[in-house]
Amino acid sequence: MIAEAPIRLYGFHGGLHLDDRKSLATGQPIGEVPLPDALILPLSQHIGGAAKPRVKVGDVVRRGQTVADPQGVVSSPVHAPTSGRIVAIEPRRVPHPSGLKADCVVLEPDGLDQWLDAPEWTPLPDFTAASGEQIRVIARAAGIVGLGGAAFPSAIKLNPGRVVDTLIINGAECEPYISCDQMLMTEQADEIVLGIRVVLHALGAPRCLIGVEDNKPAAIRALSRACEKDAHIHVVVVPTRYPQGGEKQLIQTLAGLEVPSEGLPLDLGIVCHNPGTVRAVGRAVCLGEPLIERIITVTGEAVAQPRNFRVRLGTPMRHLVEQAGGLKGTPGRLLMGGPMMGFALPNLDVPVIKATNCVLALAPETIRATPEAQPCIRCGECVTVCPSRLLPQQLYWHARAREFEAAENLNLFDCIECGCCAIVCPSHIPLVQYYRFAKTEIHAAEAEKREADAARLRHEARLARIEREERAKEEARARKKAALAAAKSGAPTPPPDAAPAKPAAAPATAPTGDDDPVAIAMARAQARRSANNAVPAPASVETEPTAAETNPPTPADDDPVARAIAAAKARKAAKEAAAPTPSEAPQAPAEDDPVAKAIAAAKARKAAKAAATEIPPDAPATESDAEDPVAKAIAAAKARKAARDTAADNRE
């Protein structure tokens, strides 16, 4: 047996012992896949903002060349996996639960597979001389994202700007059928350990624990051998129990700590990476190689010869499955990912992307039938197996009744959607589907509320502006009068730029144009504002401290996204009329989220149309708003969302 690392194992609550079905695909070494006729490269192969094409149709590219640049902090570039010509940049079907099309760069290989003459960044074979910042920059340029399936841009987790004392390598791979990490750890243990050293150096962390489930003895042996001379790296054998590979569960197993709800592993001084990810970081830093291929398990009872392959990104899944001998019979279901958390693919005409760890063709007899679910009998099995220690059945009752607030109070957002509850439910209720539904509804409602808030703030800013202009006009008139009078009487003229009286919350006399709707609205707003005056108002929408704390401060002084949005708004406002120029937007953990962008755009449009809302303002719009409240609101919302997306959520 392997020498255990000097570490105590803890356990996590619940979970299931599943038949792992991994041996289907682990009989042979990792295979190579010949280049297909075309590589389809989606611009969004990661969590965060889609990349922006750098190439045009007709361009000739070399292997390893960047074809699309990241947009925003949470984003990742896309590289050419081989040399060839760009034949199209257009929406194609991508592997996504929605089944929708998305923009892709289509590359026709020339068969030469020529690398760039020199990598786009300087490799640092002696990474120990590099700074964490340098390593982070390279990882970003190399397009490295989490290869465990979530595809979160890894650079963000390489130099978080906070103390990290443990790097955890998540080699648990607890989903049945999937064995890509297992094969990689078995065959490329040295490269993984090199990557670990690079990442440890970037993090400045003293130790690394590699968690591997005890059903992968070959991988454990290989890794133990590869790191036996390194006192900082330990292989820890963990029990095979789904979802052991969930980040939160593995942390609990290895450290006995729980990641705070709404928090990050970083709050515990822990960073987690997938073995394939650290290997890619190692190769990017030491060899200058971007992420253009990955290991993918092609398996399932409906695949003729299941196997793991090294696959260029963008390879159509059909081509990949053909390498595994094609399909046997009619598969019951085609999935990307594992049977517990993967999603169904409409067909195999989609490319593999950075997040594709497995292409799974399940035989009809292995999949869950979709009969009508029977009523819940409250047996409580779901409570027993829930690794997040939630009350799944109560969440289900609330989600079903659309009582979303109650579901949120029961920590709906701490659900990791592992599916254990649905697997043990004797009534065959598709529980996870209910939770997803509830989460989506809550997010939608929040987005709507944000939109309404922003519209209201803009509207009030506009009223204040009109009021200011009116007053300025009146003052100008008064000055003119005075000047005239002075000219008549020969008195000294008051300086033309005499400071106008501060129109604070106390309303000046509103112009009473009887049929002037603006004036009426203004008067109303003023009345409201003076009513609110007694209460010291909070500064409109503040970035939540929790979000600010749980997110590593970005090295940039302020968030480029928020700035860009603010700038766009400023332009628009300038078009409308003279408006307060937003100076620096508040700093927020950036997240270039296309949804947020779209919302912002819609908001701007809507705000322009907005009529007087009846909601009492929570902040009087001061006349010289240094910061655009809308930008602020968006930034705050983004901060909240980013905090949530990184695996945490609403707790009271």
Added chain:
Amino acid sequence: MNRDLISSPHLRVQPNVRGVMLRVLAALLPGIAVFTGLFGPGVLLNLLWCIAAAVLTEITVMALRGRDWRVIVDGSAVLTGALLALALPPDAPWWLPVLGGFFAVSLGKQVYGGIGFNPFNPAMVGYVVLLISFPVAMTAWPSPNLGWATDAVSQATALDHARTALTQGRTLTEVFADPGFESASVRGWLWVSLAYLVGGLFLLQQRTIRWQIPLGVLLGMGLMALIFWGIDSDRYASPLFHWTSGAAMLGAFFIATDPVSASTTPRGRLIFGLGVGVLTWIIRSWGGYPDGFAFAVLLMNILAPTIDRYTPTRVYGTGRRMERP
């Protein structure tokens, strides 16, 4: 392929409601066997009448409600009928189990919307309706005797016997010393209880039920009995007597564990069980009925939603101080 219906997890789900119900029925078999051995074929007749009435009622009501009556295969009506039958006197007239089965399923379950929606334990609803409507027929138990004697005398159960004796001013110590009391009632019930205990342990091992409710029931009953028996053993029976008489074992493992009407949170189930145990002991010792199990379960059913509300689980990542050990 309808994509709307596809959601992870995709693996086949093994357990189903029918399996749960069948396992519980299987676990009842040892108890049924011993019970029948002691009290004769009346037990089986009760089972037959009760289950037939329960199943027919379920089918009829489902049809009247315009639902698919074939859900009868889930076995829940069968189980309700069986549990109720085992709580009836073995020589009860045929209409007693029939009425019981009918009320259990109609009033106890279907009026609330069928399986999964009943706030009360259906078998106990049926039992209480019968107990209140036909007290004489419901409390006439034959003496358990190991020969299926045709001339079985109607006599009080041990619990009933003890109660009556107390009201007559005798002490329990005297009662237990009575010739015949020990051999007939107590030993008979002891065997039945043990058989149910075996079935209950099987259910625990099968993970069909969880330990909180049975333990809570037995602890609640046992602790109360222990305290008062320690104070005055002339007036209060021992924990062992309470555990092995009446519906204690059947109730703790098979009746109180009905998931639909019990608490659902782990801590809540323990509290629920304790409540059932304590209330059963109170009704037995101070109340107007020889055995209080049915009332105790129904009372705790009323409390179950409240208990659930105040016994949430501690969700991962909340409530505990998170720091390095």
